[in-house]
Every structure is written in structure tokens, then in C-alpha cells.
Amino acid sequence: MLDTSARLLRLLSLLQTPRAWPGSELAERLGVSGRTVRNDIERLRELGYPVDATRGTTGGYRLGAGAAMPPLLLDDEEAVAVTIALRTAMQGAVPGTEETSLRALTKLEQVLPSRLRRRVRTLMAYTVAVPADRPVPAVSADVLTTLVSACRDQERLRFDYLDHAGSPTRRIVEPYRAVNWGRRWYLVAWDVEREDWRTFRIDRIQPCTPTGPRFAPREPPGGDVAAYVALQVSGAAWRHHARVTVHAPAAAVAERINPAVGTVEALDADTCVLVTGADTMQTLAVYLGMLDFDFDVTEPPELVTHLRGLAERYARSTGKRPLRWR
Incomplete structure (x- = not known):
């Protein structure tokens, strides 16, 4: 009896994973016959656990939704x-x-x-958490649930939104995903009126109900919604933008560039363009120096001036004559 009870718990643990289990695989995992698996499935059903069964090459057993939550079995x-x-x-x-x-x-x-x-x-x-050095934007659990439900059901959303300047706007969107970055939440959606993808801070969203009609899903922007949010959010916050030609293969540069820091575009097998930015010219110079590749700055002029001054300072620090710029 103890062996049977232990086996039922093991079977229930397997069925809680989000997949269909063929009877033969369950039998192998449990070390029993297929008939024993079928009998154990019936015992679980008698205990009130809804176990669904589907036929076919992709079929099998899976735990269905029931009135009660089954025991949570964790290793x-x-x-x-x-x-x-x-x-x-x-x-x-x-x-x-x-x-x-x-x-x-x-x-x-x-x-x-x-x-x-x-x-x-x-x-x-x-374990102790260090308090945030700035107020953390508050995201309502109800608002977050409303947004992700609209994403799931592919229903248009209307909501009031405060833009970066604090000005109120009304948006109509086709929501795609809610993305968590650090302690902020963002909604990636297709803006119907602007006919383009947009990223919205969820703490600035006030949904209007009811939701709108269903829509046909679109291809996600860039194929990677998390990278898209990182690029959009960081790029919007940059005070200074730069376009740099790097004398190295794009793949090698991309390995050292987080999507939140910039994008890399290949020019040929040995050269690429890095589009990046930062709040200060000093920070931009640090980013470029850490690449450890030769590069040419094409814009902005302020960065060129700053790098020339930095190069002269470094030259003086080594006792060499200052560089002469044409």
C-alpha cells in the first residue's frame, strides 16, 4: 500500500508539468507496466484529480483544471x-x-x-535587500492582470496614458506582451493610430473597459521582445547618441554589447557600425574604450572633441608628447 501511495504521488508530480505524458513514458519513469499506469490514472480521478487523456502521436495524459489545487510537489x-x-x-x-x-x-x-x-x-x-536609491514605480496587480489578459485574448485595449513629459493621452493598441525589466514593467503593443510598435510604462497606464474587438496577431518587433524593450527604453533615456565604425566583425562586437547599450550593424566581414548612447560624453568614451577594438567616430562632433582631449591626457600621463590632430 505504501508503494502504491508513493507511486501515486510521483505520478501526480509528473502530471503537474505543462506537457502531455505518453503512457509508455510514464510507465518507464515509474518502473511499472502500462496497465498499472492506467489503473493509477483511474485512482487519481477517483480522488478528484481531473486527468485528461488525448490520442495520437502528440497525445498522452495531462492534469486538467479542477475545483481544487493538487498537492504541490517540489524537490x-x-x-x-x-x-x-x-x-x-x-x-x-x-x-x-x-x-x-x-x-x-x-x-x-x-x-x-x-x-x-x-x-x-x-x-x-x-539575506537583506538594499532599498532602491529612487522611488520604485508602483504597478497595480489589477492593471497588470487586465493587460496580460488582453494579450492572451488578443483584444484591443483603450487606456489613458501619461507620456514622459507627464501629458495625458488616450491610446488604442493591440497588446502583445508585458515585460519585466528590473523593478519596472512595460507593455509592448501595436499602436493602432500611429501604426507602429510602441513601449508603454505600465505604471502610467489606466485601462478603459470593456476591451475592444479581437485582432490578428503580428510578428513581434525584432523577433525578441525583451531586447526590443531594452533598446527602446535605454535609447529614449539617452541624452547623447553616437554612431561609431568599429574595425572588427559584427559578431565579435555584439558579444560585448548588451542590447540595452546599443545595436550592431555589419558593414563587411571585418567592419561594423555601432549605434549607442549615454547620458554623458564621459560614459560614452568609457563604453568605447572597453570595446578593445579600433574605431572611428562619425557623430556627434562633441564626442570627437572629447575623445581627442582624452587621448592627449592619456599621452601626457605616459610622458609622451601630446598627439597632433589635423
Whole structure:
């Protein structure tokens, strides 16, 4: 009886993963016959767990949605990972979830075996979060849920939005994804009136209900929505932009450039163009120096002047004669 109960728990753990399990694979994992698997599936159904079965080459068994949540079966590393995630959520990245995260963390600790409970309590007692050096934008859990639901259902959204200058606007969009970057949330959507992709800060969005008609999905911008957000957000914040010809293959430069710092465009096998930016010319100069490749600056003129002055200062620091610029 103990072996059967343990096997049922193992089977339930496998079925909780988001995939369909062929009966033969379940039998191999559990070390039993296909008939035993079918009998165990029926036992789970009798206990109230809805196990769906589909036929075909891609078919198999999977756990369906039911009235009650099944036992959450986690291995040691999964339990620690969930603890860290809940602890992070308690810091208030999404207001309204702090108390819920604390309750979930408390319940998790109560059911953990002693060996894991000690690890979890150590994590909670000896980890400290440094407060943000600036106010963290508050994102409503209700607003976030509304947006991602519209993404899932492919329904147009109308919302009031405060732009970067704080001016109110009304937008009509086809939402694609909500992207989390650090402690900020962004909505990537197709702006219907501007006929282009746009990135919106979710803490500045006030959705209007009901949602609009359904729309046909589009190809995501650039093929990578996370990289798109990183580029759009950082680029919009730059005070100074630069276009630099780098004497190195594009692939080699791209390995050293985060999408949030710039984009790389190949010119030929040994040369590429780096489009980048920063808040100050000093920061731009540091970025370029860290490339460790030869480069030519084509714009802006202020950066050329700054690099010439920097080159002369470096030359003086080594005791050499200052460089002469034509």
C-alpha cells in the first residue's frame, strides 16, 4: 500500500508539468507496466484529480483544471527557488502582492521537511535587500492582470496614458506582451493610430473597459521582445547618441554589447557600425574604450572633441608628447 501511495504521488508530480505524458513514458519513469499506469490514472480521478487523456502521436495524459489545487510537489532545489521568488515578491515590486506572498511563504515553510526548513529560514534571516536609491514605480496587480489578459485574448485595449513629459493621452493598441525589466514593467503593443510598435510604462497606464474587438496577431518587433524593450527604453533615456565604425566583425562586437547599450550593424566581414548612447560624453568614451577594438567616430562632433582631449591626457600621463590632430 505504501508503494502504491508513493507511486501515486510521483505520478501526480509528473502530471503537474505543462506537457502531455505518453503512457509508455510514464510507465518507464515509474518502473511499472502500462496497465498499472492506467489503473493509477483511474485512482487519481477517483480522488478528484481531473486527468485528461488525448490520442495520437502528440497525445498522452495531462492534469486538467479542477475545483481544487493538487498537492504541490517540489524537490529540494525547487522549494528553495520558490522561497527566493516569494521573498523577492514581498519587497513590493507589484503592490498588493506583499501580504499574499508572505502568506504563501509561511505555508510553504510549514510543510517543508526539516532539512529544507533550516535552509529556508537561513535564507530569510541572513539575506537583506538594499532599498532602491529612487522611488520604485508602483504597478497595480489589477492593471497588470487586465493587460496580460488582453494579450492572451488578443483584444484591443483603450487606456489613458501619461507620456514622459507627464501629458495625458488616450491610446488604442493591440497588446502583445508585458515585460519585466528590473523593478519596472512595460507593455509592448501595436499602436493602432500611429501604426507602429510602441513601449508603454505600465505604471502610467489606466485601462478603459470593456476591451475592444479581437485582432490578428503580428510578428513581434525584432523577433525578441525583451531586447526590443531594452533598446527602446535605454535609447529614449539617452541624452547623447553616437554612431561609431568599429574595425572588427559584427559578431565579435555584439558579444560585448548588451542590447540595452546599443545595436550592431555589419558593414563587411571585418567592419561594423555601432549605434549607442549615454547620458554623458564621459560614459560614452568609457563604453568605447572597453570595446578593445579600433574605431572611428562619425557623430556627434562633441564626442570627437572629447575623445581627442582624452587621448592627449592619456599621452601626457605616459610622458609622451601630446598627439597632433589635423
